[in-house]
Amino acid sequence: MWYSTSVLNRRQPLNGSSILFLVCIFFLSNSANSQTTGNAAKVTSVNTKNSNSTLLSDTASAVSNFKPGQKEFTIALLLPFEGSKAFINNLDDPSTYYFPEESQLAAAYYQGCVFALDSLAKSGMRARLLVYDVGMDTTALRAKLFNGELKNADLIIGPVGNNSLRITTEYATRNKTWLVSPFSTTAIGSTPSPYYVLANATMKTHCEKTIDYINKTPYQDKLILIYKKRPWETELASYLKEYQLSQQAEGKRAIEFVELTDSSVIKYTHVKNVLSDSGRNIIIIPSNDETFVRSVIKQLNGLAEEYLITVYGMPTWTNFEHITTEQFAKVSTHITQNFWLDKSNAAVIRFQQAYAGKYAMNPANFAIKGYDQVLYFGELLLQNGTGLDGAFSKHNSSGLAEHFAIEPKRLPGSTEEIWYYENKSVFMLRMEENAWKKVSE
Numbered sequence: 001m002w003y004s005t006s007v008l009n010r011r012q013p014l015n016g017s018s019i020l021f022l023v024c025i026f027f028l029s030n031s032a033n034s035q036t037t038g039n040a041a042k043v044t045s046v047n048t049k050n051s052n053s054t055l056l057s058d059t060a061s062a063v064s065n066f067k068p069g070q071k072e073f074t075i076a077l078l079l080p081f082e083g084s085k086a087f088i089n090n091l092d093d094p095s096t097y098y099f100p101e102e103s104q105l106a107a108a109y110y111q112g113c114v115f116a117l118d119s120l121a122k123s124g125m126r127a128r129l130l131v132y133d134v135g136m137d138t139t140a141l142r143a144k145l146f147n148g149e150l151k152n153a154d155l156i157i158g159p160v161g162n163n164s165l166r167i168t169t170e171y172a173t174r175n176k177t178w179l180v181s182p183f184s185t186t187a188i189g190s191t192p193s194p195y196y197v198l199a200n201a202t203m204k205t206h207c208e209k210t211i212d213y214i215n216k217t218p219y220q221d222k223l224i225l226i227y228k229k230r231p232w233e234t235e236l237a238s239y240l241k242e243y244q245l246s247q248q249a250e251g252k253r254a255i256e257f258v259e260l261t262d263s264s265v266i267k268y269t270h271v272k273n274v275l276s277d278s279g280r281n282i283i284i285i286p287s288n289d290e291t292f293v294r295s296v297i298k299q300l301n302g303l304a305e306e307y308l309i310t311v312y313g314m315p316t317w318t319n320f321e322h323i324t325t326e327q328f329a330k331v332s333t334h335i336t337q338n339f340w341l342d343k344s345n346a347a348v349i350r351f352q353q354a355y356a357g358k359y360a361m362n363p364a365n366f367a368i369k370g371y372d373q374v375l376y377f378g379e380l381l382l383q384n385g386t387g388l389d390g391a392f393s394k395h396n397s398s399g400l401a402e403h404f405a406i407e408p409k410r411l412p413g414s415t416e417e418i419w420y421y422e423n424k425s426v427f428m429l430r431m432e433e434n435a436w437k438k439v440s441e
Contacts, residue, residue: 186198208243373399427440
């Protein structure tokens with residue numbers, strides 16, 4: 001593997017759901033003594049009594065792909081490994097492990113990153129990887145940002161959390177360093193941050209893509225919004241209404257919303273009173289509240305025999321535990337997603353097999369996300385150097401589970417000044433045969 005790793009965390013070993021997962025965290029937490037090298041990778045093996053697997057393996061054959069004098073890129077990961085919160089009392093007894101969810105997220109993303117860097121090395125890329133344990137402690141984050149080493153980074157990925165992202169965005173803008181937010185769907189602040197990239201579409205974009213998809217379907221009699229009048233749901237509803245109104249101004253068909261809330265004259269508990277019995281009823285529920293959504297879906301299921309109903313929901317619905325796939329399917333439920341994995345895809349199967357061979361476990365979604373994102377941005381660096389602003393529009397591409405179509409977002413009222421960059425790609429999924437299946441992207 002032709003890249004070097006600098007891990008600045010000096011904490012105790014962490015734990016996970018398998019011995020090899022523990023190995024990964026153990027490496028990240030205890031390799032502060034490993035030395036980085038400018039021209040060659042340090043091969044680091046970390047073993048437990050149950051595994052002789054090498055976490056980082058040498059791919060010296062990639063050396064022949066490198067050009068003399070080729071630039072070595074520095075990529076920094078700022079992720080919440082949370083070494084101080086995790087521990088193992090007895091390695092032989094998993095019941096003594098404590099392993100926070102954020103640690104699992106960070107470790108999985110890191111493992112996917114390792115796979116991506118392997119692939120990039122075989123394409124001729126030299127990369128130095130800096131890995132930092134960055135949680136919610138913004139004081140510690142500032143200390144890491146200003147320790148000097150990050151000033152040489154060509155790309156920073158992370159951190160997680162809006163406060164941490166805001167601090168890192170300010171740092172990246174001052175130093176003209178590209179910063180990728182791997183998980184957030186939120187623009188940070190209202191000042192220009194022309195080096196800040198959202199790897200995921202914002203919720204505003206999700207709402208717009210929902211309206212675009214609906215507008216491609218045959219004319220519908222009713223477009224109904226059902227939500228509670230709470231700040232977050234009201235904001236989502238406003239995105240939907242404003243975008244639909246803008247579409248009508250461009251000559252698209254005119255569709256008016258019928259709004260049912262917990263304070264309207266006709267409340268959401270009486271959906272039947274506004275349904276059309278002569279055409280399909282399109283019902284959008286901009287809510288992440290599972291209890292509320294469950295009550296509406298249950299009501300709509302009772303009406304599905306009598307009325308034609310199609311429901312559009314939110315990305316978070318894939319995490320709902322108390323609404324059955326049968327209930328979603330009965331009202332033809334659609335949701336948008338940034339991430340969708342086709343497990344029958346040959347490339348996905350090869351990745352899963354390689355990952356299982358290396359770590360003795362199947363890749364979590366965060367590992368696949370780490371692979372897709374690091375591979376995409378790594379390829380951009382390899383092909384274009386750090387001039388990514390001119391490269392995004394030329395490099396729409398698909399990974400294993402994510403598609404990248406990055407566009408500049410202008411400041412409100414400006415046609416020139418860039419606020420941030422956003423991956424505008426969104427998948428539309430529909431519940432079919434007890435599974436969410438892609439119907440559009």
